[in-house]
Every structure is written in structure tokens, then in C-alpha cells.
Amino acid sequence: MIFLIHKNGENVVRVLKNEQEIKVESSGCVAAFWELAENYPNEVIGWCEEELYEYLVRKNWNKIFHHNLIMASYAVKITFLPESIGYVDQLPFVNVNRQVKYPTWQMSSDVGGINGEVLLRFKDLFGSISNFDYLLNSVAKIGQQNGLFCYSNPELVQSFEKQELQATATSGQLFSFVFQNYNSIWTTILFWCLFKYEHKLPLWAYFQSFFKKKHFQRRINLPEVHLEHEARQISDSIDVIIPTMGRPQYLLQVLEDLSHQSLLPKTAIIVEQNPEVGSVSALPELHTRKWPFQIIHHFIHKTGACNARNISLAEVTSDWVFFADDDIRLKPDLLEEVISEATRYHFSAVNINCKQPGEETVFHKIKQWGSFGAGTSIVKSSFAKKCRFSAVFEHGFGEDADYGMQLRQEGCDIIYHPNLEIRHLKAPMGGFRQKPVMDWEKEKLLPKPSPTVMAFAIKYFTLEQIRGYKTSLFIKFYRNQPIKNPFAYIKNMRERWNKSHTWAMKLLKQEA
Known part of the structure; x- marks a missing residue:
């Protein structure tokens, strides 16, 4: 472990390796950073503001940097970009929860670290950058798109009373x-x-x-991941939760695939929905056939995936939970592969590559994911059971994104893995799948965006992110609607935006 101790991200104060001072030829922080990466490619190159060095929790660093594709920092006093970055970026990585380990490309020169060999992969692209904070944020921003796992991690330093950060850009x-x-x-x-x-x-x-x-x-070609510990033998248990409605043959095919898994689920939790009072289950096979795992079957007359998944989560007792759709196909070793990869990398949530027949993979690198698939993800139960699917989003849009944000707020990163694949059949809707007509859909002037989307923005966006989203929505939607007079269009959209905001606040009050 190398520590570059600096003053204001400009001048090198001293460099320590195993508490022993070593010499660098460069007195400037950026030049010394590159120099250390070249001289110590197999070490974590840490950086630290001079006055914070005594507050480092060094016993945590090996745990935090448990493989070479991790970049982590923590903003005690200084951040680089101001809140106005939210005008251009509405992904979860902008509004950072500083109380937990949180996925973000926003790095601070206060304290942090990155593997030397990994850092060198960016030198051809960023070698001319002279500002240390600009360099750190550039490496993380492009690195995250190329398989670098970037975090704000409060465990790097002793606890500080939360204070307003000063943006230096x-x-x-x-x-x-x-x-x-x-x-x-x-x-x-x-x-x-x-x-x-x-x-x-x-x-x-x-x-x-x-x-x-x-x-x-x-594109940056990062080195292969070097893991500190080999994968241990898989002994973790997993439960599968599947909401279903009117598609019994597809659901039974999913259970058939699960029964042939090399790592068998402990329990499959099925919530079958049929709104017709007095109806009976279309899945007698759940009880008449012998399955190699326990079946928990709820037959209810209330529709809605959010409610169904919450009923299922209450039944989960295993180490992991697989959020599955009722119309997917799984290869026999999928669950074992997912748990193996999650264990090796220390992932707590894996978003599996879900493709329809004939569809090609778009993203080819393991990476931090800005979304969450409520029918294609495997999550540690210790995190999953702390969160609930909000009724605000029932029969609307955004329930999976909301659940993903809840996970991140608990310190659970969500990772997309392109080599772990599910086939999504996109089966025709079954049962009584008439989408309820929402109250706002009865109005003459429809809200824009959907009030559930607005509710998500109000819950998780900064003010700047909301304003940036509003601006980009107005621009994108202009060509898809009939009003071509720009002044009339803006007036119309403002009214629709305000309606959406009003309805969203009503929904959020119900949640509270």
C-alpha cells in the first residue's frame, strides 16, 4: 500500500510505503501519482490530504480494495463537481449517500485509492490533465463504463460529522x-x-x-481482475420469488428449469394472482407434482407485481433471493454461476443479462448498473429483505428502479454481468390483465411525465437533476407531439408537468 500525502491536491508532502517514507522525483501531485503507478503497478496507490492522514482507518483498506478493479474515495471536506452536474446526469451515481458504501464515479482528493496497473491504463488518455481532482473524476467516469468499480466509502477514514462539501471545480x-x-x-x-x-x-x-x-x-482495456481470495465452495442457499398471472404453462417451464439447476433453490415462492373472486388456481401441479425444492404458493385476488413480490419477500429465508419473471428460460448451471461470481467479486446484487430470442448483448463488460431488473436479479437476502416494492408504483412505471435505489441506500451495489444470461420469452399477457385506469388518465390534459416517474424523481433526484430531467424531457418530446408552436408547446408542457408533480405528491403522501 502506497500513500501519496498531498496539500490541496497540488503539492506532494510525502509518500509512504508501509509507513516508511520513499522518494519521488515529482513534486506535483498529478506527476507523482503517475510516477508511483509506474513504479508500483501491483500496489494500491492511495492519496490523502495532509491533515486527514492520521484519521485513515488503515485496517479497512485491504478489505475495501479486495481486488484490483476497485477505485474508492471519500469526500470529507472537498468534492470536485458542484451540484449542477445534476443538470446533465440523472443516474443514481450523482446523488451520493455518504453514510454507506455507495457506487459513484465522483471522486474526492480528500482520501482514496486505486491499483497502480489499472491507473496506468488511463495514462494515454488522461496524461495531459494537470488538475488532480479532474484526473480522479475522469478516471472514474470512463473507468466505470469499462468495468472499474467505483465507490464512495466512509470506511476509509474515521467518522466525521457530516458537513457541506466544498466543490472546487x-x-x-x-x-x-x-x-x-x-x-x-x-x-x-x-x-x-x-x-x-x-x-x-x-x-x-x-x-x-x-x-x-x-x-x-x-474504451479502456483494463487488466484481468486479480482476486485476493479464490472462490470458496458454494454452500449458499437461494430462494426464488415469482409473481404470476394467467400463464401457467410458462410458469411451470420456469420451475422445470429450476428443478434441473446444479445449485437447487431451497424454496420457490409463487404468488398467483387472479382478480376474479371465486376463481381457483390454474396451477394444481404445484401441489400434485413432486419438486426437488419446497413450494410456497399464495393464490390471491389482488393484482399487482409490487404486492406480489412483497408477499414473497416475507417468506424468504435463504442467503440469496432470485427475483424471477414467469416467462424466462434458464440454463442448468445459471444459479451456481451467479452465486460463484457474486462470491468471488463480493457482489451483493447481480443483474443478469436478460435477452429475448434473437437479441444481441449490448454491454459486454461487467459493470456497475444504473438500473435494477425486478425479474432478472439475484440479491443477498440481508439487503433484499430490508426493502419493499412501493405501492406508489403499482400498475405504473418505476417499481424496479425504486427498489434498486432502496438497495443502494442500504449500501448494496448492483452489478450487471453480461456472461450470465437468461432468455426472456416475452410471453403474451395471460389472465385478466386489463391495466387499471389511473385517476390522472381520466383528465383531459394528461400529466407528463407519468406521475409514478415523477414520484421516483422527487424521491431520489437532487433539485438540479429534476430540473435537468425536465429540460431534456421538454426537448425530446417536442418532435413526438402535434403542437409545433414552441411557445404554445412550452405552456402546454408546463401545465402537464405541474399536473404530474401534483399527482406524484399525492402518491407519495399515501406511501408515507
Whole structure:
């Protein structure tokens, strides 16, 4: 473990290896950072603001950096980008929960670390960057897209009373970062939002950003992951929860696939829904056939996947829970492979690559995932049972995204794994699947976006993220609607946005 101790991210104070001071030729923080990576490629290169060094919890560092593709930091006093980054980025990695280990590409020069060999893979792209914070955030932003696991982790340092962080980026650095790391249109959206909401007019910062070198969607070939511990023998148990409605043959095929797994589930928890009072189950085979795992079967007359999954979660007793759809196909070693990979990497939630027949894989690298698949994920039960599917999103949009955010707020990262695959048959809807007509759908002027989507934004977005989402929604939707007069369109959309906000607040009050 190497520690680069610096002053304000600019000057090197000293460098320590195993508490012994070592020499570096560079006095500047960025140059010394690259130098240490070249000289010690197999070490974690840690950085630390001078006054924070005595507060490091060094016994935690080996646990935190348990393989070489982890980058972690913690902002005690300093962050780089201001809250206005939310105008251009509405993914979960922006609004960081500093109380838990939280997935984010936002790095702080206060304290953190990265493997030396991994850092060197970015030198050709970022070797000209002279600002230490800009470099750290650039590495994490592009690295996260290429399989680098990036976190804010409070266990790096002793507990501090939470304080407001000071953002150090200038307007020029903010615009340059956005231009380099996002689709170019977001640079203009940032400019507009700063003008509209903060009454700023950073013309020079805006124009000069277009002369920067693009990093957006750059591919970085990271080294193979080096794990500190070999995979232990799989002894973990797993329960499967499946809400179903009117598709008995598909559901039975899922159970058939589960019965041939090399790692058998302990329990399959089936919540069968049929809204017709007096109806009987369409799944007598659950009780008449012999299955190699326990079957828990709930037959209810209330529809809704959120309610069904919550009923199932209450029954979970195993180490892991597989959130499954009722129309998927599984290869025989899928569950064993997922648990094996999760154990090796210390993952707590895996989003499995779910493809329809004939569909190609889009993302080919294991990576931190900005979403959550409520029918294609395996999660540690210790996290899964702390969360519930909110009735706010029942029969609407966003219940899986909301559940994923609850997991992240508990310190559970969600990882997408392209090599673990499920086939999604996209079976025709079965049973009485008439979508309920929501109250807001009866209005002459329909809310935009859907009130459930708005409710999600209110729960988890910063103010800047909400404003950025609103701006981008107005721009994207313009070409898909009949009002072509821009002034009439904006007036119409404002009314629809306000309606959505009103309905969303009503929904959230019911949740509370």
C-alpha cells in the first residue's frame, strides 16, 4: 500500500510505503501519482490530504480494495463537481449517500485509492490533465463504463460529522468535464440550466469546452481482475420469488428449469394472482407434482407485481433471493454461476443479462448498473429483505428502479454481468390483465411525465437533476407531439408537468 500525502491536491508532502517514507522525483501531485503507478503497478496507490492522514482507518483498506478493479474515495471536506452536474446526469451515481458504501464515479482528493496497473491504463488518455481532482473524476467516469468499480466509502477514514462539501471545480472545468464525458447536447443543456435557474451566463466556459478532446464512450482495456481470495465452495442457499398471472404453462417451464439447476433453490415462492373472486388456481401441479425444492404458493385476488413480490419477500429465508419473471428460460448451471461470481467479486446484487430470442448483448463488460431488473436479479437476502416494492408504483412505471435505489441506500451495489444470461420469452399477457385506469388518465390534459416517474424523481433526484430531467424531457418530446408552436408547446408542457408533480405528491403522501 502506497500513500501519496498531498496539500490541496497540488503539492506532494510525502509518500509512504508501509509507513516508511520513499522518494519521488515529482513534486506535483498529478506527476507523482503517475510516477508511483509506474513504479508500483501491483500496489494500491492511495492519496490523502495532509491533515486527514492520521484519521485513515488503515485496517479497512485491504478489505475495501479486495481486488484490483476497485477505485474508492471519500469526500470529507472537498468534492470536485458542484451540484449542477445534476443538470446533465440523472443516474443514481450523482446523488451520493455518504453514510454507506455507495457506487459513484465522483471522486474526492480528500482520501482514496486505486491499483497502480489499472491507473496506468488511463495514462494515454488522461496524461495531459494537470488538475488532480479532474484526473480522479475522469478516471472514474470512463473507468466505470469499462468495468472499474467505483465507490464512495466512509470506511476509509474515521467518522466525521457530516458537513457541506466544498466543490472546487471552476466553471471552465465543469463545462470541459461535461463536454468530454457526455453527449455534446448536454453541454448546451448545462448552459441553459445555469442561465435559467442560477442566473449565470458562463459564455467563455461554454464555448471553450468545445475545443477539448472527447472522452465520451472511450474504451479502456483494463487488466484481468486479480482476486485476493479464490472462490470458496458454494454452500449458499437461494430462494426464488415469482409473481404470476394467467400463464401457467410458462410458469411451470420456469420451475422445470429450476428443478434441473446444479445449485437447487431451497424454496420457490409463487404468488398467483387472479382478480376474479371465486376463481381457483390454474396451477394444481404445484401441489400434485413432486419438486426437488419446497413450494410456497399464495393464490390471491389482488393484482399487482409490487404486492406480489412483497408477499414473497416475507417468506424468504435463504442467503440469496432470485427475483424471477414467469416467462424466462434458464440454463442448468445459471444459479451456481451467479452465486460463484457474486462470491468471488463480493457482489451483493447481480443483474443478469436478460435477452429475448434473437437479441444481441449490448454491454459486454461487467459493470456497475444504473438500473435494477425486478425479474432478472439475484440479491443477498440481508439487503433484499430490508426493502419493499412501493405501492406508489403499482400498475405504473418505476417499481424496479425504486427498489434498486432502496438497495443502494442500504449500501448494496448492483452489478450487471453480461456472461450470465437468461432468455426472456416475452410471453403474451395471460389472465385478466386489463391495466387499471389511473385517476390522472381520466383528465383531459394528461400529466407528463407519468406521475409514478415523477414520484421516483422527487424521491431520489437532487433539485438540479429534476430540473435537468425536465429540460431534456421538454426537448425530446417536442418532435413526438402535434403542437409545433414552441411557445404554445412550452405552456402546454408546463401545465402537464405541474399536473404530474401534483399527482406524484399525492402518491407519495399515501406511501408515507
